Amino acid sequence: MAPARDRRTGFSRRRQYGLFLGYVLAIAGAVVGAVLLVASTFNPPLFSGLRMAAAGVTAPVSSMFAGIGSAAAEVPRFFNGWAFAHAENEALKRELARAKPLLMRARVIAYDNRRLRTLLAIRDRSAEPVVAARLVSSSASSGRRFAVLNAGRFNGVLPGMPVRASDGLVGRVTEAGPNAARVLLLSDADSIVPVRRTRDGLPAIAAGRADGTVDIRSVNATNVRFNAGDVFVTSGIGGLYAPGLPVAQVIAGGADTVVARTFAHPDSLDFALVERAFMPLPPPPSAPVAP
Amino acid sequence: MSPAADLDPFAPTLTPGRARALPWATVMAGSLVTTVPVIATVPILPPCGLLMLLAWRLLARFALRPWAAAPLGLFDDLLSGQPLGSAVLLWSLCFLAIDLMERRLVFRDFWQDWLIASGTIVLCLAGGRVIALPVGAHVDGALLAQGVVTILLFPVSARLVAWIDRKRGLA
Numbered sequence: 001m002a003p004a005r006d007r008r009t010g011f012s013r014r015r016q017y018g019l020f021l022g023y024v025l026a027i028a029g030a031v032v033g034a035v036l037l038v039a040s041t042f043n044p045p046l047f048s049g050l051r052m053a054a055a056g057v058t059a060p061v062s063s064m065f066a067g068i069g070s071a072a073a074e075v076p077r078f079f080n081g082w083a084f085a086h087a088e089n090e091a092l093k094r095e096l097a098r099a100k101p102l103l104m105r106a107r108v109i110a111y112d113n114r115r116l117r118t119l120l121a122i123r124d125r126s127a128e129p130v131v132a133a134r135l136v137s138s139s140a141s142s143g144r145r146f147a148v149l150n151a152g153r154f155n156g157v158l159p160g161m162p163v164r165a166s167d168g169l170v171g172r173v174t175e176a177g178p179n180a181a182r183v184l185l186l187s188d189a190d191s192i193v194p195v196r197r198t199r200d201g202l203p204a205i206a207a208g209r210a211d212g213t214v215d216i217r218s219v220n221a222t223n224v225r226f227n228a229g230d231v232f233v234t235s236g237i238g239g240l241y242a243p244g245l246p247v248a249q250v251i252a253g254g255a256d257t258v259v260a261r262t263f264a265h266p267d268s269l270d271f272a273l274v275e276r277a278f279m280p281l282p283p284p285p286s287a288p289v290a291p
Numbered sequence: 292m293s294p295a296a297d298l299d300p301f302a303p304t305l306t307p308g309r310a311r312a313l314p315w316a317t318v319m320a321g322s323l324v325t326t327v328p329v330i331a332t333v334p335i336l337p338p339c340g341l342l343m344l345l346a347w348r349l350l351a352r353f354a355l356r357p358w359a360a361a362p363l364g365l366f367d368d369l370l371s372g373q374p375l376g377s378a379v380l381l382w383s384l385c386f387l388a389i390d391l392m393e394r395r396l397v398f399r400d401f402w403q404d405w406l407i408a409s410g411t412i413v414l415c416l417a418g419g420r421v422i423a424l425p426v427g428a429h430v431d432g433a434l435l436a437q438g439v440v441t442i443l444l445f446p447v448s449a450r451l452v453a454w455i456d457r458k459r460g461l462a
Contacts, residue, residue: 022357022358023357025357025358025361026357026358026383026390028358028361029358029361030361030380030384032376032379033364033377033381033382034380035376036365036376036380037374037375037377037422039375039376040376041374041422044374046375050369051369054369061326062326062328063328065327135330137327137328137329137330138325138330139325139331139334139372139373140325140331140334140335140336141324141337141372142371142419143334143419143420143430143433143434144372144373145331145332147330189424189425189427189428190425210424210428211333211428211433267329267331269330
């Protein structure tokens, strides 16, 4: 390619100044970028209004495309349903027979549990659902793990609310716009969830690894042994997540810090359920009134 | 290369205003690729906005003003999930670095363009990772794959940009 001789501006003052100003603005752009970056590092929610305005425009478009995609995926599923109906029926019957005794036992345990809780007079809060909505897009080109939820403040979604699916915890809302919200997924490197082991109630935290899995770390004991297949549920500490939501299952055993797979798979999710924060958030500290 | 443009050099082209807006629109369309309805668990999508920006800068250098990287980066930041300001900074630095290289490397062919684009893509991805994620995050393998895919996609975006540039006429 031939060299571009744009720096020879001739004798036109206007062109000379215009070129000079262009480079001044280019360097100013880099400086402004650095300033914005520092500001958003120290105060991440600072620009959430801008981001949510953009997401409010893109989320309906994304959800339309998601609808088209799922409708297209319905066609092969329809035919598969006919082809494999018999085999599936048999398998489901076998599973039902296996599950029946378990169900009876679970009913007995649930009854006992209810009775004992009344004895202890524990005041239980049940998590109230706010809205069921779709996750429509995500930060697929970035290392952060955010998803855009197709519901916002108009539907009652507020920052801090936990998001769950039918099979486990998905994450929590970090920013909410009028008709879209941004969800921090469990596997994001900034996400930390207090959990406990179902088997013995061992407290731990589930911290995201940014690659779709979470790290399970023991909190108050050293040399803790984790086995493959250990199931962790939310412990309710911190008051954000209701206790007992399934979070993750350990992949390979180890000590102190192990890798676990989350139960909810955001990539194959049909609907996400936004719930109210388990304990109401404390009111923001009011500014001291000058006498 | 469409034969019609060769046969008829007097075919009507876009008006100057639209011809100048078209590169901006294509870069913003590249940034909008992140709105595809996919919930990714690792960074799998190449940064298409950056690809379009580099292709315009390297193939048709007067299509975008020297300061265009900052506002386009701001638009990308609003959609990409990176902290606001990271693409503003990194894309502006890319433009300045390409300008410095252009001053020394005046006669370039496509391979050198590709090499320059590869360098800037790697710098942008690595810079974005350092800015957005803590050191201990396990994304380096995925990021490497993303970088390779992005570098391999540069000729495609260059073809696309060249085609659009022909269509839009002189700017």
